[in-house]
Amino acid sequence: MTYNKPLPQIGADTRFFWEGCRKHVIRIQKCGNCGHLRWPPAFLCPRCLSADTRLIDVSGRGTIYSYVIYHVAYDPSFKVDLPYVVAVVALEEGPHILTNIVECDPHKLTCDMAVEAFWDDVTETLSLLKFRPAKP
Amino acid sequence: MHAVGVLEAGLCKYVLISYGHSGRWGEGMLRMLLGRNGDDAVFGHFGASAGYAMAARRAMHEFNTGPETWEKIAVGQRKWANLNPRAMMYDRKMTTADYYSSPWVVEPFRLADNCLVADGGRACIVTTVERARDLRHPVVTIMGLGMHSPSADLAGSRYMAGPTGARAAGKAALDMAGIGLDAVDACEIYDCFTYTVEITLQDYGFFRPGEGRDWFAGGTIEPGGRMPVNTSGGLLSEAYQMGLTPLTEGVMQLMGRCGDRQLGPKTNNKTPEIILCSDNGGILQSHACYILRKG
Ligand SMILES: [Zn+2]
Numbered sequence: 001m002t003y004n005k006p007l008p009q010i011g012a013d014t015r016f017f018w019e020g021c022r023k024h025v026i027r028i029q030k031c032g033n034c035g036h037l038r039w040p041p042a043f044l045c046p047r048c049l050s051a052d053t054r055l056i057d058v059s060g061r062g063t064i065y066s067y068v069i070y071h072v073a074y075d076p077s078f079k080v081d082l083p084y085v086v087a088v089v090a091l092e093e094g095p096h097i098l099t100n101i102v103e104c105d106p107h108k109l110t111c112d113m114a115v116e117a118f119w120d121d122v123t124e125t126l127s128l129l130k131f132r133p134a135k136p
Numbered sequence: 137m138h139a140v141g142v143l144e145a146g147l148c149k150y151v152l153i154s155y156g157h158s159g160r161w162g163e164g165m166l167r168m169l170l171g172r173n174g175d176d177a178v179f180g181h182f183g184a185s186a187g188y189a190m191a192a193r194r195a196m197h198e199f200n201t202g203p204e205t206w207e208k209i210a211v212g213q214r215k216w217a218n219l220n221p222r223a224m225m226y227d228r229k230m231t232t233a234d235y236y237s238s239p240w241v242v243e244p245f246r247l248a249d250n251c252l253v254a255d256g257g258r259a260c261i262v263t264t265v266e267r268a269r270d271l272r273h274p275v276v277t278i279m280g281l282g283m284h285s286p287s288a289d290l291a292g293s294r295y296m297a298g299p300t301g302a303r304a305a306g307k308a309a310l311d312m313a314g315i316g317l318d319a320v321d322a323c324e325i326y327d328c329f330t331y332t333v334e335i336t337l338q339d340y341g342f343f344r345p346g347e348g349r350d351w352f353a354g355g356t357i358e359p360g361g362r363m364p365v366n367t368s369g370g371l372l373s374e375a376y377q378m379g380l381t382p383l384t385e386g387v388m389q390l391m392g393r394c395g396d397r398q399l400g401p402k403t404n405n406k407t408p409e410i411i412l413c414s415d416n417g418g419i420l421q422s423h424a425c426y427i428l429r430k431g
Contacts, residue, residue: 006177014175039292040174066194066296069243074182083243086181088190088291098291100179106243111197128178 003123005077013041016055021127024119028095030054039095060117062091062131069106089115089131103132137281137424139262149263155380156257176291184328185250186242187419191296192331193244198297200346202244206330207235208352209365210248210372213327215358217369219397224252225373249330251371258380260387276390277429279315279410282308285422293419301423302339302414309412309425317341320427321408322364322389322399324382326416327371336414337365340425359397360404367397379415383426386411390430 010018020027029038031045032052044051067087073079085101087109101109102118114134121127139151176182196202214230217223230248238248268275284304286295310316317340327333334348342363343351357365368374368385375381388394389408400407408430415424 005180008175008178040289066190066197068186068189068193068245069240070180070186071240071243075177075180078180081180083240084180086179086186086190096291096293098176098179098181111194130179 003126005122006075007126013043017041018126020057021119021129022125024127025057026060026091026117026129027055028058028091028093030056037094039091039097058091058093061134062089062115064088064101064109064111064113064115064131065090065096066111067101067109085109087115087131097129100128100130101132102130109133137283140278140281143262143264149267151262152259153262153380153383154257154259155378157377158255174289184419185245187290188329188331189242189245190290191293191335191420192329195297195331195335196244198345200349201331201334203236203246205334205349205352206249207232209327209330209333209357210235212352212355212357212361213366213370214373216364216367216397217373219359219395219403220368220374221395223369223374224254225369230373245329245331248372251328251376252373254375254377256375256377258377258384260380260384273393274391275431276387277431278426279429280309280311280313280425280427282306282310282312282425283423284308285417287418287421289421290419296420298335298345299339300335300420302336302416302425305414305423305425306340306412309427313410313427313429315410315427317412319410320363320412321406322367322386322411324367324386324389324411324413325365325370326379326382326414327366328376328416330372332416332420333365333370335420336416336423340412364399364403364405367394367399367403379424382413382415386413386426386428390428 016027031050032054033050034048036045036047065088067085069083069085071083083106085106087101088096089099090096115131116134118130118132119127120130142148211230217225235248238246241247282305284301286301325333325336355361356363371381389399399405411428413426
């Protein structure tokens with residue numbers, strides 16, 4: 001079956017992230033000067049403006065900072081998923097990332113709830129970083 | 137604020153601030169509301185409504201708010217629209233039950249928490265007080281201005297539940313005006329969503345976090361209430377004309393040009409001397425506060 005949802009616009013800034021996703025690792029930029037972890041990707045550290053950038057792999061554990069439940073499909077390709085959850089997850093290591101929460105009852109979610117990475121292999125070459133409630 | 141700058145610099149004598157949009161039949165507004173922001177669309181995340189809903193959900197977690205608060209904003213503003221023949225919702229009443237039966241769009245927001253999409257336009261003219269005295273309409277003076285733009289993209293934002301840019305912008309405007317909130321007779325607040333009204337008034341200091349539920353109770357913002365808010369019906373119930381919906385309503389109220397909704401004996405409110413207006417952009421990413429005075 002062909003995947004008909006919007007695809008990421010992969011560019012020089014974000015390629016490392018999507019390549020990491022293909023291997024099921026979450027790769028985040030770390031400032032080589034002050035150690036600040038940043039998302040979204042940028043070529044300068046927003047904290048100290050250093051261009052010295054490293055990549056690190058993070059754990060995939062985090063908490064829900066906030067979330068919403070879509071009851072309307074703004075793009076028809078999401079209609080089959082309604083109601084679905086979009087969330088901002090606070091990674092254990094610090095950065096916030098926009099994602100989906102899957103394998104859950106949307107009405108049982110709460111802010112600050114523990115979640116873990118869930119890899120959705122949507123095509124041969126694209127894996128999406130989603131999250132699900134953490135297994136105890 | 138830019139208008140004041142070019143007037144002060146002597147570059148202009150009169151500055152027209154205008155906005156016009158065919159939001160209902162053109163595509164521009166839809167593109168803005170539904171458009172994709174970076175790779176958010178990959179996860180099914182689109183536009184403004186969901187962004188503000190995300191902020192509102194975080195606020196529900198951090199302090200005592202939710203539909204019980206927002207319902208009072210939606211219903212209160214609708215009562216003003218019912219006095220305004222130009223409002224899109226002039227002849228449509230909204231009760232508390234109507235609010236709760238409004239369908240979910242992006243939970244925690246119902247359709248009734250969302251502003252309108254409108255065809256129309258607004259304009260106002262800014263000039264010096266001296267020149268304004270020679271014109272046909274009564275003078276309304278800008279007492280104070282403040283802007284503050286935290287800017288961070290939603291996913292990186294840590295201020296969804298406040299303090300937003302309204303905190304610093306409001307303080308700057310009040311300081312410039314040399315007044316406190318107790319001198320304000322009415323507010324015209326940029327109300328793209330119900331929650332925006334709550335967080336803006338909260339950050340200005342009208343009530344403490346979570347106390348909005350009590351503050352809005354008992355018809356506070358409605359005709360005859362102790363702090364009228366969005367007296368045209370606002371973006372929620374009059375028409376979406378960006379920040380010019382609140383700004384022009386503040387000016388017209390102080391000029392006394394508001395017909396059946398004119399604050400004063402007709403609405404059982406104090407005739408206003410000072411009105412506070414706000415504007416806001418992005419997902420709570422930029423904020424402006426204006427304080428206007430009659431005369
Ligand atoms: Zn740094």
